[in-house]
Structures are given as structure tokens and as C-alpha cells.
Amino acid sequence: MREVSFGQYYPADSFVHKCDPRTKLLFLIAYIVAVFLAQNFYALGACIAVFIVIAAFSGVRFSSLLRSVKAITFLLVFTAVLNLLFHSGEKVLFSWWVITITEEAVYFTIFLAVRLFLLVLSSAILTLTTTPVALTDGIESLLKPLKWIRFPVHELALIMSIALRFIPILTDETGRIMNAQKARGADFETGGLIKRVKAVIPVLIPLLISAFRRADELGDAMDARCYSGSKVRTKYKKLTFGWRDLIAALIVAALFAGIVLLRIYTQAIV
Numbered sequence: 113m114r115e116v117s118f119g120q121y122y123p124a125d126s127f128v129h130k131c132d133p134r135t136k137l138l139f140l141i142a143y144i145v146a147v148f149l150a151q152n153f154y155a156l157g158a159c160i161a162v163f164i165v166i167a168a169f170s171g172v173r174f175s176s177l178l179r180s181v182k183a184i185t186f187l188l189v190f191t192a193v194l195n196l197l198f199h200s201g202e203k204v205l206f207s208w209w210v211i212t213i214t215e216e217a218v219y220f221t222i223f224l225a226v227r228l229f230l231l232v233l234s235s236a237i238l239t240l241t242t243t244p245v246a247l248t249d250g251i252e253s254l255l256k257p258l259k260w261i262r263f264p265v266h267e268l269a270l271i272m273s274i275a276l277r278f279i280p281i282l283t284d285e286t287g288r289i290m291n292a293q294k295a296r297g298a299d300f301e302t303g304g305l306i307k308r309v310k311a312v313i314p315v316l317i318p319l320l321i322s323a324f325r326r327a328d329e330l331g332d333a334m335d336a337r338c339y340s341g342s343k344v345r346t347k348y349k350k351l352t353f354g355w356r357d358l359i360a361a362l363i364v365a366a367l368f369a370g371i372v373l374l375r376i377y378t379q380a381i382v
Contacts (some may be wrong), residue, residue: 120280122240126171127356129241133250135357140238142364147230155371156223159230162367167233172240180236181229188228188344195221239276253351274330278323285322289315314376 128136143162150156169178181188199217207213240249251269260267290300293315300311 114314120240121243122176124171124241126169126241128166128237130354131241131356131360132351132353133242133246134253134351135353135360136238136242136252137247137250139360139364140232140234142368143234144231146364146367147227147234149371149373149375150227153354154224155374156226156230158367158370160226160375162363163234165363166237167232170237170241172237176240177233177236181232184228184232192221192225195224218230227230244277247276249349249351264297278326281326282323286319289318290324300314328367341359 121239143159146162147156147159153173167174196213197211199220200214203213203215205213205218208230239247246271251272255263255265284317290298294300298311298314300308303311
């Protein structure tokens with residue numbers, strides 16, 4: 113659990129922690145859209161600046177945010193290598209046999225890697241600064257209009273919240289099972305790729321059994337507390353928008369305006 117921060121809650125008394133969960137969800141969606149709208153390093157720099165401000169006001173340690181990137185390290189390296197080798201360009205920097213690396217490929221690879229970093233880190237801030245209960249209430253409130261078409265909004269929000277919470281739990285359980293098998297002579301660190309995959313297969317069976325057992329215990333606990341879905345349920349804490357949420361909305365608006373102006377300005381120069 114110490115190695116994975118995604119899905120965990122980092123308790124603190126910060127500006128971001130006190131924001132409404134609906135604001136944080138909408139802010140994350142708008143930020144992801146802004147990152148994809150960024151087509152040059154100037155616009156991407158604006159996204160980085162906004163992320164630094166949000167991370168500073170979140171009260172979360174930067175090391176906790178970096179741990180969330182570990183889950184996609186292989187994806188980052190894999191996509192970077194593919195783009196570096198197969199992205200076409202005119203200015204050739206290195207050429208050997210069938211391998212050709214261009215200056216455009218280097219820029220595009222760096223741009224894509226930074227974009228993926230921002231997407232993962234911004235999502236991690238949401239889960240680190242929002243409790244599963246608050247996240248469930250926020251998702252349910254945003255999807256409330258779908259109840260008119262008899263869509264199970266509350267159940268969907270609950271499933272998403274439980275899934276996020278189970279990520280660090282199952283990660284911790286995987287570590288416990290692997291340590292127990294290492295104590296019995298299992299080897300997960302030596303040999304080729306095929307041997308390592310075969311060594312991990314015996315971990316999956318007890319992990320699945322543990323996951324089903326935890327799910328069954330969770331269901332029994334919910335039944336013992338007379339949980340009946342969204343029927344005749346009231347909220348102990350009412351979600352309300354405050355001045356912090358207004359500031360977050362202004363930041364998003366400024367970010368979008370800056371990206372649009374940068375795109376217009378850079379196109380005019382070209």
C-alpha cells in the first residue's frame with residue numbers, strides 16, 4: 113500500500129480538501145480537456161503551471177503524487193519508444209539500419225510523456241484529497257438528472273467509489289501473498305519474462321479468493337446496516353458550493369482562455 117497512492121486518501125486541512133467534491137470532479141474533467149486541447153509547449157506550460165498551483169494548495173506531498181506514476185511507468189516507456197522510433201520528421205538526429213530518430217519525434221515524445229504525467233497526477237490529486245464517501249456523493253449529485261430515465265445513479269456511484277478504494281487494498285493484499293510465497297521458496301525476481309509470468313500465476317488464485325471474500329464481507333456489513341440503495345435515504349452532510357469552488361471555476365476559465373489565446377497567437381506567428 114505504501115508503493116501505490118492512487119485510490120488512497122491523504123488527510124489534510126488544505127484549500128483543495130475543503131472544496132466541494134462536485135467542483136473537484138468537474139475541475140478534473142475540464143483540466144483533462146484542457147490538456148488535450150494543448151497543441152504546443154506554451155499551452156502545455158500553462159497546464160503545468162495550473163497543476164503546480166493546485167498541488168501546492170492541496171497539501172499533498174509531491175512524493176505521494178509521484179508514487180501514482182509508478183503504475184503507468186511501463187506504458188510511458190513503451191509509448192515513448194514507439195513514438196521515438198516511428199514518428200516521422202524532416203530533421204534527422206540519428207540513423208542506423210532501420211532506426212531513424214528525428215527532431216520532431218523527440219519533441220513529440222516529450223510532449224506526449226508530459227501530457228500523460230499531467231493526466232495521471234491530476235487524477236491522483238482528486239483521490240488523494242477526496243474521501244470515498246464524498247466522491248460517491250459528488251458523482252451521485254452530478255448524475256442526478258439521469259434518474260429521470262430510471263438510471264441507477266446511486267448504485268453506479270457506489271460501485272465506482274468501492275472500486276477506487278479497493279485498488280490500494282488489493283495492492284496491499286498482493287504484496288502480502290507474494291511475501292508469504294517468497295518465505296516458502298517462491299522466486300519472482302530471477303529468470304526470463306516467461307518464467308516470471310509463470311511465477312506470478314500462483315498469486316492470482318489466492319488474490320481472487322481474497323477479493324471475493326472481502327466483497328462478501330462488505331455485502332454482509334452493508335446488509336447488517338440495513339443498506340437498501342438510494343431508496344428513502346437522506347444525507348447527513350449536504351453538498352454546497354462555496355467561495356473556494358468559485359475560485360476553482362475562475363482558474364479553469366483562465367486556463368481555457370489562455371490555451372485558446374496561445375493557439376491563436378502561435379498560429380498567427382506561423
